[in-house]
Amino acid sequence: MTLTIAGLQHHGEPGDVDANLAVVAAAAGEAAERGAGILVTPEMFVTGYNIGDRLAPLATPDLVDRIARIAQDSGIAILAGLPETLENGDITNSVVMIDRDGAELLRYRKTHLFGALDRRLFVPGAALPGIVEIDGVRLSVLICYDVEFPETVRRAALGGADAVIVPTAQMEPYAHVAERLIPVRAWENQIHVVYVNRVGGEGDLTYVGRSSIVAPDGEVLASLGATDVGLLIATIDPQATRRARQENPYLADRRPELY
């Protein structure tokens, strides 16, 4: 079994949920037509990310239901970035994975908040996510800054994930994270990394695009440029993970008793 993943690199319409969900619906249709089993949006794509006080009123529970309907209508799983309002009123920077029948598979709240930008808007999540399986492919997720900590991807790899999917909103001057750090994360863990970024500007931020899907052996399977809008598509094959881990046995050669 394999899973074809489509990443949506897009500018979105900051603060306009209807417009963003229309983009997601169109992308889900195109991704399904092109054979993908899951569509991935950038971080906080449903509402916009760096929109300050406009965010809180948009963080309503129906966002997840609306994503679930799109998934069901298109017959494709969706991993979408969106805010959640908790019972006490705090807001989290979350991703929700919905399967192709509209059922929720996974919900994860960003655990590593980035600077004043995240801390002004969000509270951190309390736990890293588990692993879910779609079509026999084991997936974990992270959000943006999370992936810059080697511990997070290592944990997913040791947990048996074939791929870590990372919705992000990576901005200038951090293009080197997209270009250099992401392939190293894939290589050092012998795992697929799917890095799906925004483009364009939002407030005082300029996003750097450069979404990519990198194989466990470090090969870039698909990538987009700094300003491209569109789908990034590659197929995740668990056999590729296994072969890579035989060839470069980092996970087996670790000495956890020393760290």
Place this chain on the structure above:
Amino acid sequence: MTLTIAGLQHHGEPGDVDANLAVVAAAAGEAAERGAGILVTPEMFVTGYNIGDRLAPLATPDLVDRIARIAQDSGIAILAGLPETLENGDITNSVVMIDRDGAELLRYRKTHLFGALDRRLFVPGAALPGIVEIDGVRLSVLICYDVEFPETVRRAALGGADAVIVPTAQMEPYAHVAERLIPVRAWENQIHVVYVNRVGGEGDLTYVGRSSIVAPDGEVLASLGATDVGLLIATIDPQATRRARQENPYLADRRPELY
């Protein structure tokens, strides 16, 4: 206080200790003249590395004494790669750091053995090294494959090191480790990484050179090409480490309770 580090990128003379020590002595003199406080050799430089059965007879205790005399004569600290024979006859792939007065500061035995090459010749070390200080600069060391595990450099950074020095013997087809992984290690830990490689061939191996000294902000302070022979020189400033960690607070933003 700062410390200028000189890395010796060189082919050595596989199996010829006298010739290799003459290279070290000449390099120590040149490095001292150019203002360096420490000279770093590649992995197993004193004897040669991929020399099979010729290695064991060369793994004698006097190697450390001979390095110590060169350090004392040149008035410069030396970190040298060499084999050690343990009491039970096992051999380790080690580095020894000698200060400019000829006293031993640190001894470390490679803990992550690389494939059949290392396992045929060596037993692994039992512990990662501590941190030593020269001229107010806090140093840790790793050997080659060790640095490819993010846990090792993280441990050194969390222990307060300003720089991790990595004698290596990195070969084809792993040039991307030198070119891509090393700068990411520096960046993700906000630490200096000093990567000192061999060039030329040894048995069936072709070493890839590309030694480098990378700053905590990911800037490459000094580098050599794939076949250059000579010294790689840069100055380690603990203020640069501190500034980088304020600017990009990965170490403070970790959530160790989640890993």
